[in-house]
Amino acid sequence: MKKLAVLMLVAFVDMMGLMIIWPLLPLYAKNLGATATVVGLLAASFPVAQLVSSPVWGYVSDRYGRRPALLVGLGASAFAYIVFGFAHTVWLLFLSRFVQGLGGGTTGVVQAYVADSMVPRERAKALGWLSAATSAGVIIGPAIGSFMHRFGEAAPGLFASALVLVNVAFAWKWLPESRWAQAGVTRTAAAAPRRPLTMGDAVRQIVQPAARVVAEPSEPVSLLIWIYALAMLAFNALPPIFSLYLHDRFSITADQIGFFFMIFGAVGVLMRTAPVGWFNARLGEVRTMQLGTLLLLAGFILVPLAPTLPLFVCAQILLPLGTALLFPANSALVSHRAHHDQIGLTLGVQQTYRGLAAIVGPVYAGGAYQVLGQHIPFFISAGIILFVGYLTLRIHEDTPTQVAATT
Numbered sequence: 349m350k351k352l353a354v355l356m357l358v359a360f361v362d363m364m365g366l367m368i369i370w371p372l373l374p375l376y377a378k379n380l381g382a383t384a385t386v387v388g389l390l391a392a393s394f395p396v397a398q399l400v401s402s403p404v405w406g407y408v409s410d411r412y413g414r415r416p417a418l419l420v421g422l423g424a425s426a427f428a429y430i431v432f433g434f435a436h437t438v439w440l441l442f443l444s445r446f447v448q449g450l451g452g453g454t455t456g457v458v459q460a461y462v463a464d465s466m467v468p469r470e471r472a473k474a475l476g477w478l479s480a481a482t483s484a485g486v487i488i489g490p491a492i493g494s495f496m497h498r499f500g501e502a503a504p505g506l507f508a509s510a511l512v513l514v515n516v517a518f519a520w521k522w523l524p525e526s527r528w529a530q531a532g533v534t535r536t537a538a539a540a541p542r543r544p545l546t547m548g549d550a551v552r553q554i555v556q557p558a559a560r561v562v563a564e565p566s567e568p569v570s571l572l573i574w575i576y577a578l579a580m581l582a583f584n585a586l587p588p589i590f591s592l593y594l595h596d597r598f599s600i601t602a603d604q605i606g607f608f609f610m611i612f613g614a615v616g617v618l619m620r621t622a623p624v625g626w627f628n629a630r631l632g633e634v635r636t637m638q639l640g641t642l643l644l645l646a647g648f649i650l651v652p653l654a655p656t657l658p659l660f661v662c663a664q665i666l667l668p669l670g671t672a673l674l675f676p677a678n679s680a681l682v683s684h685r686a687h688h689d690q691i692g693l694t695l696g697v698q699q700t701y702r703g704l705a706a707i708v709g710p711v712y713a714g715g716a717y718q719v720l721g722q723h724i725p726f727f728i729s730a731g732i733i734l735f736v737g738y739l740t741l742r743i744h745e746d747t748p749t750q751v752a753a754t755t
Contacts, residue, residue, distance in 0.1 A: 361511050363489065365425060368492050368496070369448070369493060370587070372602050374390075374590075380437060382438045394446070398450075405421060418523070430509045434505070444505075480617075487610055489606075491610045561573050571742060573701060582730075589713050615669060616672050633681050637678050640672070644674065647670060648727070
């Protein structure tokens, strides 16, 4: 449990540092002359770097250990925040964001550390606690960012960097290597792969399952992944333009913007603590997913139509309510309906599509905001969610026969 507590603290501080920066990034870019389209590209650079680096970090952690991979990733984040603090050109913001994404690729390393350190029956619980720690960082980070901005434009980046450097020192002292710390496992034995991973293996393990979702879109699991991916596409369009919209429509400044993100994160976390389980138990996962879709649709329509800031906040709350119901229910359905030997692989494919959505969403939102108008990205996302709602109507609750067929 001591290792888990240290990991939770590391994950909490890492996420808090990221969220200190994120709400401010679009406004910093705008002050440097960036258009909304450029802001969308800037937002997309993080998931691009994360998507590219995650497999690399996974390999490095398997070959050389979790601890060095985690420490290097945290160090990269600290460097990125310093660059952000002193960025005086848009390209430096791109550099900062991309390096943040490279450091963010270590998320899987932290999860692997949990798998190394906990007995199988305790892993799900431990990962839940780890998720709670990162969620706390999502809530607190934005407010700290806006507060620190009052001390100067460089202050949030420098403060985030200092936090992460303290995190590095803490992890260096208190987080031992887990990869070959298990009884009877030597470093050489743990590091040696059973056989080399060939290009054919990579194609079969990654590309082919992802391509099957496109080739067989009407298959039950493929349909669920499409629902997840399209909903993520609509939702990931929001963050890069959220700050711009509040600034342009309601004159919200960098000193205030973080508190709106804090509300967003807090509602999502509170929903996941108990109400999500209550809805799933009483409505079933399919109807819970459909209810989440309806809330998202209402949020995307009402947010741009809100004439005052209080009404905007009320409409805004519908969005984290919707995501808290839709996405966990969808992932649960995927895990139920995937073949029992391919649950991990199928959920991995789902996350691959999530990464692609996180890239495409900000790009189309930024372009639409600049070319078509402030309200249009929200309405485009509403259109996507409307189609998602149609797809959810094609999903039915599991029957005993269906459950047995997947086991």
